[in-house]
Each structure stands twice: as C-alpha cells, then as structure tokens.
Amino acid sequence: MHAFRRLSLFSALALTLAGGLLATPASAQLAEEVPFITSPDNVTLEMLRIAGVGSADHVIDLGSGDGRIVILAASRFGASGLGVEIDPQLVQQSNRHARDAGVAGRVRFLEQDLFKTELAGATVITMYLLPEFNLQLRPALLALKPGTRIVSHDWDMGDWKPDETTLLPVPDKKVGLEKSSKVHLWLVPARVDGLWCGNGASLQVAQHHQQFEARLARGATLRQLAGRIRGDQLRSAPQADATLELHAAGDALHVVSAGGALSGLRGEFRRASGASCPG
Ligand SMILES: C[S@@+](CC[C@H](N)C(=O)[O-])C[C@H]1O[C@@H](n2cnc3c(N)ncnc32)[C@H](O)[C@@H]1O
Known part of the structure; x- marks a missing residue:
C-alpha cells in the first residue's frame, strides 16, 4: 500500500481515537493497515526500562519495523530478541542494523505475520500497533506465563488496565494531536479464578x-x-x-x-x- 495512504489512515485513526469516537470492533481489513512509524529513541528506551529488560530476557517485538527495539534490547541490556515484521524490506534493514550494532548473534528478524507468531518463548513482548491489534492479541497475551511483561507504545488493552504507564514528551510526533507518547506495562496475571x-x-x-x-x-x-x-x-x-x-x-x-x-x-x-x- 502507498505510504501516504497508510499514514493518512493511521493519522485518521489516531485522531478519531483521540476524540473517543471509534466504537467499531477490529476488522481483518484494518488488521493489514498498521503503517511503519518508528518509536522515537526516548520511547524505545522507556519501553525497555519499564519492563526491566536484562540479559536473561528474550524480547519479541510484534511489528518490528526497522528493528530498533530488539536491537536496543540486545545492545544496551544484553537481551536476546526476535522481531517479526510483514514488510521484507524492513526485515532486511533490521538485519543490517543488527550487524552494524554488533548484535546479529543475539537477535533474529523474521518476515512473518505477527498473529501467527509463537509467543511462548518471550519474557517481554513489545508492540507499537493499533488498539484493535492489541485487542485481537489480548487472549494470546493473557494465556502467556504469569509475569510475562507486555509493553505497548500508546495503545491500551481495553478493560485489561496497565500495571504502570509513563508519559513522555515527543515534540515532533507525526501522528495524533498530542506531542507525547504513553508507554504501558502489563504483567500477565496468574490465572487463579x-x-x-x-x-x-x-x-x-x-x-x-x-x-x-x-x-x-x-x-x-x-x-x-x-x-x-x-x-x-x-x-x-x-x-x-x-x-x-x-x-x-x-x-x-x-x-x-x-x-x-x-x-x-x-x-x-x-x-x-x-x-x-x-x-
Ligand atoms: C508503528 S510500526 C512500529 C515499528 C517498531 N515496532 C517501532 O516501535 O519502532 C508497526 C509495524 O508493524 C508492521 N506490521 C503491520 N502489520 C503486521 C503484521 N500483521 N505482522 C507483522 N508486522 C506487521 C508494519 O509493517 C510496521 O513496520
């Protein structure tokens, strides 16, 4: 899809959501429309910090774009990581960036639909998607090992409220009206019902x-x-x-x-x- 159309859709969605108007459920059509927009450096760092990422962690970024989250998790925090991304050019770019950062041995990037990704090996899952993507992923996330950390840039998870949220300034933010980003953290709760x-x-x-x-x-x-x-x-x-x-x-x-x-x-x-x- 043309980059401008993708961006317009993302902006329109962001604006609609900012106005609290979107009440329709997720559609398979929309599920193909998350554009490539990078998390800024301060947000990427906060996503890893809030999750307490360390060398024992395996981080999976769903919709990994140019690979920045997984690469920083490896280069700065010593974690291993997997990025799944539907755009093959971004996967190639991510592999180049991983080699440049000297972490190609600890991270992998797969051209793959995030909804078909095996999540069980992750100790941390990161996402910068759209609200309906988060909601579609929610049952699979809630079924993960208790204590698995889930981090989302900007979008929440409906009535599964975050355990923690931080707000960061993003003066040159390209989408929405706010010049800030939210970083939400959830810990998968044990199933004790x-x-x-x-x-x-x-x-x-x-x-x-x-x-x-x-x-x-x-x-x-x-x-x-x-x-x-x-x-x-x-x-x-x-x-x-x-x-x-x-x-x-x-x-x-x-x-x-x-x-x-x-x-x-x-x-x-x-x-x-x-x-x-x-x-
Ligand atoms: C908003 S970008 C986020 C990139 C990166 N995670 C970051 O925070 O900088 C979302 C990415 O998800 C990818 N994507 C969209 N739908 C996907 C799908 N079904 N499976 C895998 N990747 C997908 C897009 O191509 C895009 O690169």
Whole structure:
C-alpha cells in the first residue's frame, strides 16, 4: 500500500481515537493497515526500562519495523530478541542494523505475520500497533506465563488496565494531536479464578485480570478478601485485621504470609477437582 495512504489512515485513526469516537470492533481489513512509524529513541528506551529488560530476557517485538527495539534490547541490556515484521524490506534493514550494532548473534528478524507468531518463548513482548491489534492479541497475551511483561507504545488493552504507564514528551510526533507518547506495562496475571482447597479451608476466587476477590472459609470462620495480582503474586488489600499473600505456581497457591485473623494459615491451597473441598 502507498505510504501516504497508510499514514493518512493511521493519522485518521489516531485522531478519531483521540476524540473517543471509534466504537467499531477490529476488522481483518484494518488488521493489514498498521503503517511503519518508528518509536522515537526516548520511547524505545522507556519501553525497555519499564519492563526491566536484562540479559536473561528474550524480547519479541510484534511489528518490528526497522528493528530498533530488539536491537536496543540486545545492545544496551544484553537481551536476546526476535522481531517479526510483514514488510521484507524492513526485515532486511533490521538485519543490517543488527550487524552494524554488533548484535546479529543475539537477535533474529523474521518476515512473518505477527498473529501467527509463537509467543511462548518471550519474557517481554513489545508492540507499537493499533488498539484493535492489541485487542485481537489480548487472549494470546493473557494465556502467556504469569509475569510475562507486555509493553505497548500508546495503545491500551481495553478493560485489561496497565500495571504502570509513563508519559513522555515527543515534540515532533507525526501522528495524533498530542506531542507525547504513553508507554504501558502489563504483567500477565496468574490465572487463579475458581475454587482452591487446603489448610482445612476453602478459598473461592473471582478474578478480573489483575483484580481478585476471595472468600476464605475455615471452620466456622468466613472472611472476604480483595486485592491485586502482580504476575504470580496475589496480595490482599491491607485490612485492619487480616492480610494474605499467596504465590501462584500452576495448580497450587502457596501461602507466603498471613496476618491478623489469618495468622497461623500456612502451606498451600490446591485447585479443587470438584465443586467443593473435601471434608
Ligand atoms: C508503528 S510500526 C512500529 C515499528 C517498531 N515496532 C517501532 O516501535 O519502532 C508497526 C509495524 O508493524 C508492521 N506490521 C503491520 N502489520 C503486521 C503484521 N500483521 N505482522 C507483522 N508486522 C506487521 C508494519 O509493517 C510496521 O513496520
């Protein structure tokens, strides 16, 4: 597609969204229309900083453009990386830039549709796409290993609210009305919805992304808890008389700490195999 048409579409979308007018769902047509616009250097750096990228990380940039995010992740932070990009010329350019930066051994660029990309190997996923792309990707992102960090330049993820957002000045921004960029970070929350049993207690958890409410029944005692999930850590909001912190690991919730009325609670809860906890 002609670069100008692509840019016009992106600008129109950005303006429409800035005005809060876009209410239509994603379409396959639009899913082919994200133009090549680079994240400025300060935004690229912030995307990696907010995710805490380090040498143990594997960063996947979905729609990698000229490769800048993955190359900086490798050259500055020692990470390995993969960029997937639909435009073959940009893939070639990325490979050249990686060689110039001396990181060709640690990064790869594939000419590939981002929606057909295997994401499970990533510890960090970065994106500068469009809102409907983010929403289409959301189920696959939420299914990743708890704690996987997702970073998006500008666009959010609907009612999956970011764990953190920073705002950066971008004086020469080419799209939209704002001369600034947002960088959003999400940590994939552990999936803890349902019934858990252990410690002679039952724990019924209702989850909405990083928020949870739980009903803990132990003997004749009933307690309502609510709190946040950060990756594989669940922490109840501080209450005057009870606190609970759990660590999620597959089908177990380990008690990390319990205080107040819950002190003495230790060990772990296991995911219930039936509709109630035994005895
Ligand atoms: C806004 S640019 C972002 C480039 C880079 N990530 C950055 O932040 O500088 C989006 C990129 O996604 C690419 N793209 C669009 N649709 C794609 C798809 N379905 N699969 C892979 N890449 C795609 C475009 O060609 C473009 O280079």
